[in-house]
Amino acid sequence: MEIGALFTIFVSAALVNNFVLARFLGICPFLGVSKQIETAFGMGMAVTFVMTLSSIITYIIQVTILDNLGLQYLQWIAFILVIASLVQFVELFVKKASPGLYQALGVFLPLITTNCAVLGLAILNIQEEYNLIQTTIHAVGASVGFLIAIVLFAGIRERVALADVPELLKGFPIALITAGLMSIAFLGFTGLV
Amino acid sequence: MLDSILNPVLSLGGLGLLFGGGLAIASRVFEVKVDPKVEQIQQALPGANCGACGYPGCAAFAEAVASEKAPVNGCPVGGSSCAESLGAIMGVSADAGEKQVARVICGGKDCNAQEKFEYNGIKDCKSAAMVQGGSKSCSYGCLGLGSCVEVCPFDAIKIVDGIANIDKEKCTACEKCIVECPKNVIEMAPYDQKVVVDCNSKEFGKDVKVKCTVGCIGCQICVKACPFDAMEFENKLAKINYDKCTNCMVCAEKCPTNSIWADFESRKTAEVIEDKCIGCTICAKKCPVDAIEGELKGIHKVIEDKCIGCGICYEKCPKDAIKMK
Numbered sequence: 016m017e018i019g020a021l022f023t024i025f026v027s028a029a030l031v032n033n034f035v036l037a038r039f040l041g042i043c044p045f046l047g048v049s050k051q052i053e054t055a056f057g058m059g060m061a062v063t064f065v066m067t068l069s070s071i072i073t074y075i076i077q078v079t080i081l082d083n084l085g086l087q088y089l090q091w092i093a094f095i096l097v098i099a100s101l102v103q104f105v106e107l108f109v110k111k112a113s114p115g116l117y118q119a120l121g122v123f124l125p126l127i128t129t130n131c132a133v134l135g136l137a138i139l140n141i142q143e144e145y146n147l148i149q150t151t152i153h154a155v156g157a158s159v160g161f162l163i164a165i166v167l168f169a170g171i172r173e174r175v176a177l178a179d180v181p182e183l184l185k186g187f188p189i190a191l192i193t194a195g196l197m198s199i200a201f202l203g204f205t206g207l208v
Numbered sequence: 209m210l211d212s213i214l215n216p217v218l219s220l221g222g223l224g225l226l227f228g229g230g231l232a233i234a235s236r237v238f239e240v241k242v243d244p245k246v247e248q249i250q251q252a253l254p255g256a257n258c259g260a261c262g263y264p265g266c267a268a269f270a271e272a273v274a275s276e277k278a279p280v281n282g283c284p285v286g287g288s289s290c291a292e293s294l295g296a297i298m299g300v301s302a303d304a305g306e307k308q309v310a311r312v313i314c315g316g317k318d319c320n321a322q323e324k325f326e327y328n329g330i331k332d333c334k335s336a337a338m339v340q341g342g343s344k345s346c347s348y349g350c351l352g353l354g355s356c357v358e359v360c361p362f363d364a365i366k367i368v369d370g371i372a373n374i375d376k377e378k379c380t381a382c383e384k385c386i387v388e389c390p391k392n393v394i395e396m397a398p399y400d401q402k403v404v405v406d407c408n409s410k411e412f413g414k415d416v417k418v419k420c421t422v423g424c425i426g427c428q429i430c431v432k433a434c435p436f437d438a439m440e441f442e443n444k445l446a447k448i449n450y451d452k453c454t455n456c457m458v459c460a461e462k463c464p465t466n467s468i469w470a471d472f473e474s475r476k477t478a479e480v481i482e483d484k485c486i487g488c489t490i491c492a493k494k495c496p497v498d499a500i501e502g503e504l505k506g507i508h509k510v511i512e513d514k515c516i517g518c519g520i521c522y523e524k525c526p527k528d529a530i531k532m533k
Contacts, residue, residue: 076223086215086219092220097227
């Protein structure tokens with residue numbers, strides 16, 4: 016496997032096909048936990064961890080169990096099982112390691128379970144017929160993309176919070192407009208790969 | 209045929225078992241011990257997250273109480289009932305203390321104080337205070353632009369006749385308005401206090417007189433009039449020592465500028481219950497204004513015109529022969 020192809024996968028997942036801004040996956044935490052850069056970064060890291068690990072594990076399960084036994088139709092439920100367990104694990108870990116981050120993430124931490132970006136990534140890996148190394152790179156790329164998107168968005172929102180926003184656009188409306196503009200900006204990466 | 213059922217059941221079941229076991233181990237390894245008291249305390253708290261206790265929110269305060277870093281009566285919003293329930297959880301007796309409320313100590317309403325100039329800036333006391341100390345003639349008075357109204361989480365403050373007015377029923381003593389006010393014209397006073405000096409001006413009497421019709425001019429008549437030495441005087445301003453004050457309202461009566469507010473409607477007078485009086489003369493001796501007369505062993509009588517309703521005789525009578533009405 017040549018490095019160039021792997022790099023292409025990485026850039027494509029992180030920027031061109033950014034999970035949040037191009038594929039529109041994982042919008043819930045993207046809007047929910049993006050009021051402060053610090054918590055957004057924490058959320059991004061938690062999602063990165065879950066996405067990377069779950070991609071690897073789901074790939075192994077797909078290849079060793081589901082493909083071998085011809086149980087492809089169990090793909091979704093098996094993947095969700097993996098993701099849910101991993102999220103539980105991350106929650107336990109964060110609670111122990113950083114109570115502050117645990118409180119800041121709040122309900123969105125267990126909600127990673129239902130974060131479609133995580134499941135979407137796991138299924139995309141299989142659809143694209145990647146091998147284990149490509150899967151890992153793709154997962155890291157996708158989660159870095161998520162991290163970039165949510166941290167940038169949080170930075171913008173921190174500034175917007177101080178700006179003189181018209182009354183009727185305050186709060187979520189302006190956040191949605193911001194997200195839309197960011198999405199358009201990320202369109203600029205098309206053709207990069 | 210059997211395989212197509214057994215395979216998925218076994219593989220998914222196996223995976224579930226594996227992850228379940230893994231999580232069970234992880235939960236042991238990463239166990240965080242939470243004091244069950246914390247949750248109980250948090251439920252007993254008002255949950256306003258106002259921060260008046262000095263901790264960032266009710267959850268942090270609950271933790272501090274549970275670890276005995278904060279007193280059980282540390283929540284000013286919850287008051288005595290909250291302190292009691294926290295005391296019950298922590299197993300200590302709660303000394304709730306007297307309930308306090310915030311009060312705007314200014315009587316400079318539109319009709320009493322004048323405007324120095326017309327202020328057309330941002331409707332915010334802090335901004336207004338930066339322009340020559342505000343447009344009000346008295347630089348110590350309430351500007352009445354409502355910065356405290358905005359910051360009050362309990363909707364207890366209203367602007368009435370150009371100055372802020374705090375509803376003492378709604379006030380929970382969170383002290384946010386005190387922090388916000390650029391004029392420092394809000395103070396805490398006991399909830400039951402019925403006499404308050406409603407002036408914050410530390411200027412000389414002459415200057416006060418020019419600027420406001422209800423300002424304290426520092427004549428000290430109230431200091432001399434107070435039968436209980438409860439009136440203190442500093443910075444050219446009368447100040448009531450709430451510990452000594454008996455709400456007799458004499459100071460408010462005597463004040464030439466009416467800068468002392470008193471709730472005269474609730475003023476009481478003492479009355480001797482003749483059946484119970486044994487003529488011990490204690491009340492007559494204790495009365496600061498000599499409003500009780502009577503011979504030893506004879507039934508005593510309150511002279512209503514003289515009585516100021518301070519309640520000293522009511523407290524001192526050994527036979528409970530005096531009632532306040």
